[in-house]
Amino acid sequence: MGRGKIEIKRIENSSNRQVTFSKRRNGILKKAKEISVLCDTEVSLIICSSSGKMHQYCSPSTTLVDILDKYHKQSGKKLWDAKHENLSNEIDRIKKENDSMQIKLRHLKGEDITSLNHKELMAIEDALENGHSGIREKKNEKIEGMRKNINLDSFLLNFQGKMLEEEHRYLNFILGQQELAKQQREMTIESNVREIDTDHCTSQMPFAFRVQPIQPNLQKRI
Structure with missing residues (x-):
């Protein structure tokens, strides 16, 4: 039995939707690489998921900016307004200024001064x-x-x-x-302490050694 036809509409189940996205994303990236190699073409592919994550592929021989410039020239349409154009010009100016400063720095170091x-x-x-x-x-x-x-x-x-x-x-x-x-x-x-010892010795002296008062009247009576 052949494979049944799948109705192209939003897959309501989130798990099934994520699985389908992963499979088809890998498939389309593979196809972009194959057509770039087999047919020698410049291919740039950008895929943004519902979660905001971006997946991209660009053939090795070119860049996304180059492809956008070619698109602008051939279609006559611009994908960004004057504000983005001025921003791009400012980026180019800063790059040129940076390159000039790098050259001056090499000259100050004594490099590349022969010219x-x-x-x-x-x-x-x-x-x-x-x-x-x-x-x-x-x-x-x-x-x-x-x-x-x-x-x-x-x-x-x-x-x-x-x-x-x-x-x-x-x-x-x-x-x-x-x-x-x-x-x-x-x-x-x-x-x-000496005074106290002296007073103590005096108070302890024997009675016989004490000085007796002289009584002359007793001799007269005898």
Whole structure:
């Protein structure tokens, strides 16, 4: 039995729709590659899925921009307005400017200068000398700034050292005063202890050794 005819309409089932899209996308991309190789043609194919993902193919011998330019010339229709045209012109201008800057950069490096004339070489030399002078000035500024910072750091270190010396002398003075006060307290305590010991010895002396008062009147009575 032959294959039944498929009605061409939107597939409602999302899973079936995605499977069909993948199969037919691969098939049409394969056909585009085959016709490009077999028939030596310029082919550009763009497929955008419902999810917004883009798939494209362009034959190796051309680009999408080239094909669009050919389409514009043959059909007389433009696919973009003046705004996009100006944007394309601006992109081309930036590309040319970038190429020119790359050439100048190679010249400044001393590359590709064999084709330059005397005036162009003089201009490059002046530019290099001006750049070298600017770099030298900036380097000297950096060195001077570093020297100032070093001098400031040295001043701060010396100042901090003097402050530490003053603090050390002050602490030594306070310590000496405390030692002197301690010695005075010890001497006072020792003197008080001696006085207490002396009084205690006097109170404990035997009665026979005590000095008896002289009574001359007793001799007269006898």
